[in-house]
Amino acid sequence: MHELGIVFYIIRDVKKVAEENAVKRVATVVMNIGEVSTIVPEYLTDCWRWAADKEEILKGSELKIEPITALTHCDNCSKDYPTLAYGKTCPHCGSPNTWLLQGNEVEIKQIEVKT
Amino acid sequence: MDQVKVIEIKKSIFEDNDRDADRLRSELKQSGVYLLNLMSAPGSGKTTTLIQTINLLKDKIRIAVMEADIDSDVDAVKIKSATGIPSIQLHTGGMCHLDAEMTRQGLSGIDLKQADLVILENVGNLVCPAEFDTGAVRNAMILSVPEGHDKPLKYPLMFSVCDVVIINKIDVMPYFDFDLEKCKEYIHMRNPKATIIPVCAKTGEGIDTLANWLLQEVRDFQR
Numbered sequence: 001m002h003e004l005g006i007v008f009y010i011i012r013d014v015k016k017v018a019e020e021n022a023v024k025r026v027a028t029v030v031m032n033i034g035e036v037s038t039i040v041p042e043y044l045t046d047c048w049r050w051a052a053d054k055e056e057i058l059k060g061s062e063l064k065i066e067p068i069t070a071l072t073h074c075d076n077c078s079k080d081y082p083t084l085a086y087g088k089t090c091p092h093c094g095s096p097n098t099w100l101l102q103g104n105e106v107e108i109k110q111i112e113v114k115t
Numbered sequence: 116m117d118q119v120k121v122i123e124i125k126k127s128i129f130e131d132n133d134r135d136a137d138r139l140r141s142e143l144k145q146s147g148v149y150l151l152n153l154m155s156a157p158g159s160g161k162t163t164t165l166i167q168t169i170n171l172l173k174d175k176i177r178i179a180v181m182e183a184d185i186d187s188d189v190d191a192v193k194i195k196s197a198t199g200i201p202s203i204q205l206h207t208g209g210m211c212h213l214d215a216e217m218t219r220q221g222l223s224g225i226d227l228k229q230a231d232l233v234i235l236e237n238v239g240n241l242v243c244p245a246e247f248d249t250g251a252v253r254n255a256m257i258l259s260v261p262e263g264h265d266k267p268l269k270y271p272l273m274f275s276v277c278d279v280v281i282i283n284k285i286d287v288m289p290y291f292d293f294d295l296e297k298c299k300e301y302i303h304m305r306n307p308k309a310t311i312i313p314v315c316a317k318t319g320e321g322i323d324t325l326a327n328w329l330l331q332e333v334r335d336f337q338r
Contacts (some may be wrong), residue, residue, distance in 0.1 A: 002211055002242050002243050005211055005212060005243055008127065008210075009128040009129075010130075011122065013124070013126065013128060013131070014124075017122060017124055021122055023122075027119065028208060038242060038246070038272060062214055085132050088304065096304070105127065106127060106128050106129065107126060107127050107128070108124040108125070108126055108128060109123070109124065109125060110121050110122060110123045110124055110125070111121070111124060112119065112120070112121050112122075112124050113119070113120060113121075114118065114119055115118050115120060
């Protein structure tokens with residue numbers, strides 16, 4: 001299970017921040033997940049429930065996911081387009097000379113805590 | 116009463132690992148040890164390909180192997196008995212990949228003064244290992260013919276992080292309608308710079324090309 005491994009990294013980072021800020025309990029963890037990050041949001045929240053409940057400070061905490069739309073930039077015509085619909089080929093000019101602008105994020109945005 | 120507050124983090128979960136991997140890479144550069152991260156799906160022939168390649172190289176450079184699996188030590192035992200080189204087994208404890216920290220722990224079990232090349236055989240998986248930088252100098256992957264020539268389209272990240280793609284089991288191409296040219300085209304769509312080496316680990320075809328590529332890499336790295 002790919003998402004479970006990711007959850008362990010989130011837990012490690014969140015626990016570190018919680019310790020540094022003398023947090024008693026984490027209520028919510030907000031994640032920014034890019035559309036092409038290969039993370040399935042439902043699996044991530046399922047794994048979160050299982051793993052977070054094993055940590056005293058994270059028991060019952062909610063994992064909220066804010067998706068980030070994937071956008072690709074074309075170096076040939078300088079336009080941006082949605083990656084999911086068109087992949088690596090620019091729909092405006094047909095060039096393959098493109099790169100991912102955003103949408104690959106697996107980022108902890110913020111946590112809501114009780115101190 | 117407890118106070119509720121929001122702490123902003125805005126941090127990629129890969130950030131710590133990426134930093135750790137860069138650190139490991141520069142340590143390895145200083146000690147002149149070339150680390151190759153070898154990835155693939157389960158059953159692609161990683162271990163057999165390694166044995167053939169190592170047997171061509173072991174008189175020219177000093178090699179060690181780290182086998183990463185969720186469980187068992189069959190691969191480490193097989194490498195050691197077929198090549199005679201040092202080989203250790205790492206267990207990921209259920210995790211589907213290795214990260215830089217786990218790689219560092221594995222390397223501590225190897226005498227690096229006695230090694231020019233360390234090959235890390237990553238967990239058989241085309242998704243997670245691509246996301247976690249191990250600190251290796253180069254990433255390689257094996258795609259075997261029965262998996263199909265369309266895999267670069269299905270696992271874009273894996274193919275875009277690999278410097279070399281080894282296509283294994285080319286002796287059975289006619290039975291699987293495997294289109295080698297299409298496959299090369301798809302790989303280059305993901306990574307225009309990827310080196311592609313077709314081999315058959317069973318018959319030994321192409322293994323010399325792979326061994327020469329690796330030997331040149333190690334020599335350039337140590338120069």
